[in-house]
Amino acid sequence: MRVLMAMSGGVDSSVAAAELIAAGHDVVGVTMRLWGGESDTGCCSVSDVEDARRVAQQLGIDHVVFNFTEDFNRHVVDPYVDAHRIGVTPNPCIECNRHLKFERLSERARVLGFEAVATGHHARIIHLDDGTPRLARAHDRAKDQSYVLYTCDRDELDRTLFPVGSMTKDVVREKAVALGLRTATKPDSQDVCFISRQGGRESFLGNRIPLRRARVVGTDGQPEGEVESVELVTLGQRRGLGGPGGGPKKFVVDIKRDGEEATVVVGPREMLMTQFEVIDNIVWPVGQPDEVMGAGLAVMVQCSAHGETAPATLQINEGRLHLNWFEPHLRVSPGQSVVFYDPTDTYVVGGGIVSASRTQ
Amino acid sequence: MERFARDSFANPTGSHRASREARQAIDESRDQIASLLGVLPGEIIFTSGGTESDNTVVFGAVRRTGGVAVTSNAEHHAVLHPVEHVNGIVVPVDAGGVIDLAALEEVLRQTPNVAVVSVMAVNNETGVVTDMKSVSRVVREHAPKAIIHSDAVQAAPWMDLAPITAVVDSISLSAHKFGGPKGVGILWLRQGISVEPLMFGGGQERERRSGTHNVAGIVGTAAALVETRAEMDTVVRRVGVMRDRLVDTVTATVGGIHEVAPRSSRVPGSAHVCVEGVENEALLFLLDQANVCASAASACASGAMEPSHVLHAMGVDRNLARGALRMTLGHTTADADIDVAISALTESITHLRRS
Numbered sequence: 001m002r003v004l005m006a007m008s009g010g011v012d013s014s015v016a017a018a019e020l021i022a023a024g025h026d027v028v029g030v031t032m033r034l035w036g037g038e039s040d041t042g043c044c045s046v047s048d049v050e051d052a053r054r055v056a057q058q059l060g061i062d063h064v065v066f067n068f069t070e071d072f073n074r075h076v077v078d079p080y081v082d083a084h085r086i087g088v089t090p091n092p093c094i095e096c097n098r099h100l101k102f103e104r105l106s107e108r109a110r111v112l113g114f115e116a117v118a119t120g121h122h123a124r125i126i127h128l129d130d131g132t133p134r135l136a137r138a139h140d141r142a143k144d145q146s147y148v149l150y151t152c153d154r155d156e157l158d159r160t161l162f163p164v165g166s167m168t169k170d171v172v173r174e175k176a177v178a179l180g181l182r183t184a185t186k187p188d189s190q191d192v193c194f195i196s197r198q199g200g201r202e203s204f205l206g207n208r209i210p211l212r213r214a215r216v217v218g219t220d221g222q223p224e225g226e227v228e229s230v231e232l233v234t235l236g237q238r239r240g241l242g243g244p245g246g247g248p249k250k251f252v253v254d255i256k257r258d259g260e261e262a263t264v265v266v267g268p269r270e271m272l273m274t275q276f277e278v279i280d281n282i283v284w285p286v287g288q289p290d291e292v293m294g295a296g297l298a299v300m301v302q303c304s305a306h307g308e309t310a311p312a313t314l315q316i317n318e319g320r321l322h323l324n325w326f327e328p329h330l331r332v333s334p335g336q337s338v339v340f341y342d343p344t345d346t347y348v349v350g351g352g353i354v355s356a357s358r359t360q
Numbered sequence: 361m362e363r364f365a366r367d368s369f370a371n372p373t374g375s376h377r378a379s380r381e382a383r384q385a386i387d388e389s390r391d392q393i394a395s396l397l398g399v400l401p402g403e404i405i406f407t408s409g410g411t412e413s414d415n416t417v418v419f420g421a422v423r424r425t426g427g428v429a430v431t432s433n434a435e436h437h438a439v440l441h442p443v444e445h446v447n448g449i450v451v452p453v454d455a456g457g458v459i460d461l462a463a464l465e466e467v468l469r470q471t472p473n474v475a476v477v478s479v480m481a482v483n484n485e486t487g488v489v490t491d492m493k494s495v496s497r498v499v500r501e502h503a504p505k506a507i508i509h510s511d512a513v514q515a516a517p518w519m520d521l522a523p524i525t526a527v528v529d530s531i532s533l534s535a536h537k538f539g540g541p542k543g544v545g546i547l548w549l550r551q552g553i554s555v556e557p558l559m560f561g562g563g564q565e566r567e568r569r570s571g572t573h574n575v576a577g578i579v580g581t582a583a584a585l586v587e588t589r590a591e592m593d594t595v596v597r598r599v600g601v602m603r604d605r606l607v608d609t610v611t612a613t614v615g616g617i618h619e620v621a622p623r624s625s626r627v628p629g630s631a632h633v634c635v636e637g638v639e640n641e642a643l644l645f646l647l648d649q650a651n652v653c654a655s656a657a658s659a660c661a662s663g664a665m666e667p668s669h670v671l672h673a674m675g676v677d678r679n680l681a682r683g684a685l686r687m688t689l690g691h692t693t694a695d696a697d698i699d700v701a702i703s704a705l706t707e708s709i710t711h712l713r714r715s
Contacts, residue, residue, distance in 0.1 A: 110715070
């Protein structure tokens with residue numbers, strides 16, 4: 001098969017490329033240039049492109065670079081900034097996977113005559129008894145990335161390969177060492193690639209939107225302190241709220257925006273517990289299950305990239321998808337993605353974004 | 361050239377027999393080049409390439425006089441970036457890709473201490489030729505103390521450089537653009553004009569560019585320039601015909617091909633076109649697969665294609681600029697190559713527009 005292998009310059013995509021070649025595929029490596037600005041974290045730096053190119057050379061395959069910076073700004077960076085402006089918590093890695101690594105690259109690959117796109121993600125594609133493809137958790141549960149890939153639809157799943165999804169990370173590194181790849185001991189990327197470690201979120205956002213100071217008050221309205229920029233405060237946050245030390249732990253339980261004025265309310269952890277969430281921007285990769293219109297669909301839910309899962313049911317109420325927890329659950333910050341897995345917690349059935357408006 | 365790359369190891373600045381041999385080779389090369397440029401041998405400075413030559417003049421002129429550097433917004437980055445670095449003034453080009461002389465005049469009138477005005481003789485992306493005589497006239501009249509520099513890197517294969525050196529004060533050349541080795545450049549600097557050097561050290565090139573000479577490279581550069589000049593008239597005629605056939609055939613076959621400037625204003629080796637309804641990154645991939653080597657604009661450090669600042673400067677529609685394709689013909693291009701390019705181009709464009 002003719003495969004376009006997305007190579008970030010990391011160890012996973014390096015080994016993935018080697019696996020495809022060993023399996024007899026006709027492979028071309030591609031590195032996407034996504035972020036055009038300064039970066040000292042994550043992917044996209046010139047030295048990462050160099051690593052990808054050197055691995056491709058070593059493996060004897062062609063390597064090209066596609067410049068998708070405009071798409072990246074439009075689909076990832078601008079929405080990230082807008083989300084902070086309106087006070088929701090964005091998930092840029094999910095948007096990047098969705099719009100760049102899949103929609104954009106997948107389409108480019110199709111046009112150029114490739115039958116599939118491969119990436120170094122830790123995830124698997126399985127086929128159920130009826131033949132439908134499903135995005136499944138990686139063999140290495142600790143490295144599983146299915147959460148950030150949940151928007152992959154059926155067409156994309158049919159044309160995607162995850163060559164390292166059935167390996168543990170240790171095996172990936174062993175293979176890289178055995179092949180003598182220069183990326184063998186390269187650390188995993190952790191942070192948002194366009195936020196520099198030196199400047200952090202504050203300077204990145206501060207250069208793009210006004211950051212506003214906000215009062216921090218208790219649930220009784222008594223002042224507790226002050227924060228520099230309300231745009232950086234997240235529901236459930238405990239640190240950096242300017243309150244005095246000691247006493248019971250206090251968490252952000254509400255962020256009130258009233259025109260230019262903003263107030264952060266802190267309270268005990270119990271106040272963050274909820275029975276339900278309302279979900280927007282819902283994605284059903286292989287179609288909406290009938291149960292959500294009826295008695296409810298039982299699912300396991302994951303609320304962050306490496307978070308724990310918890311059982312819940314999904315049901316459409318008055319046109320909106322309600323997620324009802326089995327047990328009271330910590331509130332999820334609006335803007336965050338929640339991903340639904342089947343009751344055995346094996347494969348993705350859908351996902352969406354936690355709504356900022358919980359009523360209706 | 362080969363002799364100095366393989367057998368002759370002496371440093372030309374030494375005082376022994378072997379050194380003298382290397383020294384003589386450089387002196388002879390310098391004489392040959394000077395005579396082809398219509399200048400004095402002592403005015404020729406050997407550098408590491410066009411970029412170093414351009415940087416030397418921009419930084420050197422500004423450091424020497426404390427004045428202002430002026431250039432156009434369609435220049436090669438080897439000029440544009442140094443000028444921006446020293447907070448110089450960037451003048452727009454017109455829709456045809458030539459510096460706007462009225463705007464240049466206005467800038468020169470309003471800026472009392474212009475140190476250098478740098479205008480390229482031929483644009484590296486579009487092949488558009490600038491009449492250096494008219495630029496020179498404007499600068500001499502309104503900024504008589506300014507050095508007039510021209511990045512003539514792209515002009516060398518296609519035109520006699522003597523008429524350019526007659527009206528400016530310095531030019532940059534790059535050997536590999538006329539069949540010489542990569543990594544060798546020439547800076548011609550008119551006698552009586554001096555700029556601060558970029559490189560200090562052993563004082564080579566009359567203290568204007570320190571560093572041991574690339575003897576083999578310099579010998580190869582002179583030989584290439586001599587041959588280029590000897591064959592120029594034939595090559596210009598032959599390549600022009602091939603360029604026209606390439607662009608005309610592709611245009612007639614697939615349509616939607618736009619040339620951003622008339623061919624009469626461009627050098628014959630430039631087959632720059634904008635292909636409607638196609639992303640050049642995808643087109644370049646397919647051409648590469650078909651063994652056709654082309655480019656779009658210029659590549660950044662990662663190897664990714666950057667949107668063209670030249671087309672942007674000329675006001676070319678952004679969507680059309682996404683389909684910019686930069687094909688270059690040279691003295692080695694043969695009719696059979698044009699056949700391959702025509703069929704690869706028409707097939708790729710048709711395929712991409714259908715997908």
